[in-house]
Structures are given as C-alpha cells and as structure tokens.
Amino acid sequence: xxxxxxxxxxxxxxxxxxxxxxxxxxxxxxxxxxxxxxxxxxxxxxxxxxxxxxxxxxxxxxxxxxxxxxxxxxxxxxxxxxxxxxxxxxxxxxxxxxxxxxxxxxxxxxxxxxxxxxxxxxxxxxxxxxxxxxxxxxxxxxxxxxxxxxxxxxxxxxxxxxxxxxxxxxxxxxxxxxxxxxxxxxxxxxxxxxxxxxxxxxxxxxxxxxxxxxxxxxxxxxxxxxxxxxxxxxxxxxxxxxxxxxxxxxxxxxxxxxxxxxxxxxxxxxxxxxxxxxxxxxxxxxxxxxxxxxxxxxxxxxxxxxxxxxxxxxxxxxxxxxxxxxxxxxxxxxxxxxxxxxxxxxxxxxxxxxxxxxxxxxxxxxxxxxxxxxxxxxxxxxxxxxxxxxxxxxxxxxxxxxxxxxxxxxxxxxxxxxxxxxxxxxxxxxxxxxxxxxxxxxxxx
Numbered sequence: 001x002x003x004x005x006x007x008x009x010x011x012x013x014x015x016x017x018x019x020x021x022x023x024x025x026x027x028x029x030x031x032x033x034x035x036x037x038x039x040x041x042x043x044x045x046x047x048x049x050x051x052x053x054x055x056x057x058x059x060x061x062x063x064x065x066x067x068x069x070x071x072x073x074x075x076x077x078x079x080x081x082x083x084x085x086x087x088x089x090x091x092x093x094x095x096x097x098x099x100x101x102x103x104x105x106x107x108x109x110x111x112x113x114x115x116x117x118x119x120x121x122x123x124x125x126x127x128x129x130x131x132x133x134x135x136x137x138x139x140x141x142x143x144x145x146x147x148x149x150x151x152x153x154x155x156x157x158x159x160x161x162x163x164x165x166x167x168x169x170x171x172x173x174x175x176x177x178x179x180x181x182x183x184x185x186x187x188x189x190x191x192x193x194x195x196x197x198x199x200x201x202x203x204x205x206x207x208x209x210x211x212x213x214x215x216x217x218x219x220x221x222x223x224x225x226x227x228x229x230x231x232x233x234x235x236x237x238x239x240x241x242x243x244x245x246x247x248x249x250x251x252x253x254x255x256x257x258x259x260x261x262x263x264x265x266x267x268x269x270x271x272x273x274x275x276x277x278x279x280x281x282x283x284x285x286x287x288x289x290x291x292x293x294x295x296x297x298x299x300x301x302x303x304x305x306x307x308x309x310x311x312x313x314x315x316x317x318x319x320x321x322x323x324x325x326x327x328x329x330x331x332x333x334x335x336x337x338x339x340x341x342x343x344x345x346x347x348x349x350x351x352x353x354x355x356x357x358x359x360x361x362x363x364x365x366x367x368x369x370x371x372x373x374x375x376x377x378x379x380x381x382x383x384x385x386x387x388x389x390x391x392x393x394x395x396x397x398x399x400x401x402x403x404x405x406x407x408x409x410x411x412x413x414x415x416x417x418x419x420x421x422x423x424x425x426x427x428x429x430x431x432x433x434x435x436x437x438x439x440x441x442x443x444x445x
Contacts, residue, residue: 006035007405010365011045015055016372018385020062020344020358024336026382031060033365033405041359057373058399059385062358063121063366064312065346068211068249068270068300070127071111071136072104075430077304079437085217085279088306091437097157098436103429105132110426112140113414114310118395121366121403122347122356124247124270124300126184126211128158130169134179141408141416143366145350146173147184147211150199155190163198170206178403180208180350187213188224188232196241204243209351211270214248217281221253233258242267245351249300252276252285259286263293268349271341273319274309275302284326287319287333298346299338312342316390335390365405371397 010033017029019041030045031038040046073092080091104127115123122143125133130148137144148166149158156162166183173181183206185191185199191212203210215221215232224232233254236242244266251262251269262269271287291297299319301310316338323332333341347357355364370389372380374397377388401409408415414422 007033009034009050010053010402010405011047011050012053012055012058012060012369013045015058015060015369016380016382016385017041017060017359018062018339018389019360020339021360024386026385028382031055031359031367033402036365036404036406038359038361038363038365041361053369055369057371058369059372059377059389060359061119061368061370061389062343063356063368063401063403064119064342065298065350065357066115066120066123066301066310066312067247067268067298067346067349068272068302069111069123069125069310070303070305071115071123071125071310072107072127072129072133073303073305074107074111074114075103075426075433076107077308079305079434080440081308083279083441085281086219087441088279091440092305093157094438095433095436098433099129101129101132103432104129105136106422106425106429108133108136109140109417109422111304111310112136112142113417113419113422114304116140116142116401116409116414117398117412118311118313119368119370119398119401120310120312121368121401121408122350122352124182124211124350126186126213126249128162128165130181131172134173134176134181137179138176139416140414141178141403141406143178143356143403145180145182145211147182149184149186150195151186151190152192152195163195163202166199167202170202170208174206174208181206182208183210185210185212187216187220188235189220193239196236196239200241200243209245209247210243211247212249214251215253215258216250216276217279218253231255231258233262237261237265247349249302250276250281250285251290252281252283254286254290256289259289259293259295263290263295268296268298270298270300270349271319272300272302272307273322274315275306277318277322278308279306284322287323288327296345296348297341298349299341311395313389313393313395316342320390335387338390339386366403368398368402369400371399
C-alpha cells in the first residue's frame, strides 16, 4: 500500500500544552507539526510554510485512546437497558442475526463521529463486518485498531468460518496507514481451545495481536470453571494462548494468581468502568492490583448499548470515582493516572506508546484543542487542567481534533463527513434492528 500523502505543516501557537511526556509537563508553548508528526514543542516555533492556529485560548491535549468498543452498535443505543450481561446478550444476539454490512457501516460512521467529537483519535474495536468499520474509519479520519470477531463455527451467525473471515480481513487491511487489523476471539463462552490457538497463530502470522473479552462477570467465570475446572485467565495461560501485546477487555473477576499471570504474559487490560457498572457486573475491576503487577491498563467505553456513551472524558470520571469509593481511598486512581490511562497508557496497551499518546517531538500529531473558556474548565489554571480533564470537562469543551496533524473536527463540526447524513444512516439502520428485538421483560413483574 503506498504511503499517504504528507499533511501540510501546521503550527499551533501559545497553547496550554498537556504534554503527557515522561515528566507530565503542562507548559505554555508553540507546537509545530511537519509530515504528520510533532516537530517542535516549546517557545517560538518557526512559522515558515505552516498553517497557523492561535492556541492561546486552548489546552492542547493528546488524542484519547479508546481501548475497547463495538462502534458499529451505535443504532442499538438503549435497546437492552437495565439488564444484566446475560439478558443484555440475549437481546443483542437476537438482533445481530439481522445485521447487514451496510447497517454496520452506518452504525460505525455514527459511533466514530461521536468519538471524534469527544476527542478520541484511536480506538480498538471488536465486531464482524470489520471491512465496513474500516471504511468508516478511513473516511472520517480516525485511527482504528479493528478486530474481526472470532468464535467457534457452530456458534456464529457469520457466513463462513470466522477464522477464515478474520484472515481475509487481515490480508485486505494490513499496511494501511491508519487501520491496524487485529484478531478478536470473542470470549471463553463461545471459543474452544482450537479457536483460541487458531486466533493466536493467525495474529502471529500477520504480526498483530489478539483482543478478547475476559472474566467480565462471575457467571462467566463460574460456568467456565464448571466446564473446564479452571478459571478463564488460568485456562488461557495453560493452553498456551496468552502472549505479549494481547489486550483483554473487562478483567473484573480475577484472582491474584490470574493478575500475576496476565502481567507476566504481557497482556494489556482495557478497563470499561461505565459498562461494568451499568450491567451490574459486580465488584470493581482490580485496576490498582493489575498496574502494581506491571500490567498495562487503558480505558475503554465498550458499546453504546451497554455504556451508553463513547465519551472518554466521562469514562475517566467514572473509572476514578468507582475505584475511590470501592477502596475507601480518595487517592486511588488520581487525576493524572486517569489521564494517563486515556492517553499514554492506552497507547501502550495498543503497542504504540512510541508514537502515540503524548505531545512529544517525533510522535504522530494526534491531539485536541480544548476550550479554556468553557464553563467546565474554569478556573483555567495550568495546575488544575489535568484535574479538570479527569473530573469536570464536558465533550462540548473540545473545539477541534487532529489526526496526523490533519483536522478531523473543526469548531465542533466534522471535517470529513456530514453529521446530518451520518445520523440519517444510523436511524435507518435502527428501524430494522429495533423491529427485530425480542420483547423486553415486564417491568411490573
């Protein structure tokens, strides 16, 4: 695949830069971008040949990394509310059987638009018809790490063998400048040993990674123990599946031994606080213990059917509050750590901390401009900006968003897509899908 055309040089002057560099500096600086990468972060950047943006009224923040989701499910927002995971999945599986590639693309475009308007510039996805998701991501300009869902052939609604479908997807998209295809075994409840090891082998052949759900609920764990005699993470380690660079979503119900095994294996964790809270997964994911053991941890929104938002600002806020309250410790997951999870640590989970997640010379220029005059950013003090982002800021404070130094949102408007048309496409998809849902439970019983 030929390299993309280099973006034009860009200079943002006099912004409050939340660098997320190793020192976590917050500085007033000029930021210059050349060939899609940061070339200057500091005072008095050269202006020659660059488009100049006055950054004085803005915080310049690294683009957020959403480390787990199902973006094409946007037309299903609200379709299975107020149910536990088993009831939620019953509805979702019934509706999934009616999905088409066209409505997956329509849903993905709506979800990607929502993420971009909220400052997310990279996301890790798990679904099927991922070519449709890739086209949506490519069109709107976001950076997509897209996992084709793999499960046992007798349990799928996909046409053909899921591993073969995933292999074809990897063949078609490997080498794309913004789309990174991955392999996504769904979970232990629909994947047997052969499927797990086949997914790992496929990922290794294509030099990518596996993304999967893990120990989201007690029921999942107990049923797997009844079937195999082993807890899910222990079993995956013992069959030889776990490997460096893999990403496990949820990881709520883990023992100390499983935490150590995941960390030693180099498996990253996508923590989905809002989804876990809404689906009443119970307990609180052991994020503090996972990080102490050396595991990389990022934040994920999961889908809008279980969250019901794709806002990473909201995800930071809830992730912090849940841990603090659960541990009776106001210092658990402080503001700086929450911002780390949404940026530089999220990039590390994806194996991309070398070129994503912070404002440093040489890295990809993925960032947002956040209005310092927005009510949720007052007082706009350098020493408070990280706290504001973690605990207070609204998505509406995000004015403009850039990927590779190219604007994808400018003044709260999508640059590469028309929201009216995107919304209409998602609404049309919802008509068919909502008609296919099974009757909801009687709330009076």
